[in-house]
Amino acid sequence: MPACEGVHAEGHGARARCLPEPWMCRVFHVDGSLRDIRALDVTRAEWIAVLERLRAVADETEVEHPYPRLDPVRPGVAELFRAWADEPEGEGTSFAFRVRFGAVWFFALPFDEEEIEFSLVPDDVVDAAGVTAVLRFLAEVAGASGRRTVLTAETVRYDAGLPTLLSHDPAAGLTSSV
Structure with missing residues (x-):
């Protein structure tokens, strides 16, 4: 039987929160903090591969950046990284990349x-569709980067001692939960 919670009017209108498995309730427990998805020890090329892959498969992507010479709506991913990491205009800045799955x-x-x-x-x-979207995102990041990708509780910096809530190993093609 699904684990359902009451209606969250402020965040979901009339949508009830109904996760089909207990592990899903633990992983996505609403506690006021974010969840972080990370791939470690990556290169710029792997970052670029991930963002380009996400642009190709996501339902929607958005980019915001402070770099006047780049396309304001859909700048090239390699150009974003070059402006951010290599050029004087990128010093002390960053860009935002948002992706929607479902x-x-x-x-x-x-x-x-x-x-x-x-x-x-x-x-x-x-709901289950939301969990599926997270699992798909995790697998897409892992596949595009070629790195094990983990979902953890919100942190400033990743530490191997942190509990991993979900992980995807692209070499084995396996996703595991808590």
Whole structure:
């Protein structure tokens, strides 16, 4: 039997939150914090591959950046990274990259070229379709980067001692939960 919670009027209108498995309730427990999806020890090329893959398969993507010479709506991903990391105009700045799978939005504000990090709001995962969107996103990031990708509770920096809520290993093609 699905684990259903009451209606969340402020975030979901008349939509009830109904997650079909207990592990889903633990992973996406609404506690006021974000969930982070990370791939570690990546290169710029892997970052670029991930963002280009997400642009190709997501339902919607959005980019915001402060770089006047780049296309304001759909700048090239490699150009974004070059402006951010290599050019004087990028010093002390970043860009925002948002991706939607189904009803769930994932967002990144790159601050470290060696670690891919996206965040999501667990309140957005209201049903099995939302969980499927998160699992698909996790697999897409892992597949495009070629790196094990993990979902953790919100943190400033990843530490291997943190509990991993979900992970996807692209080499094995396996996703595991808590």
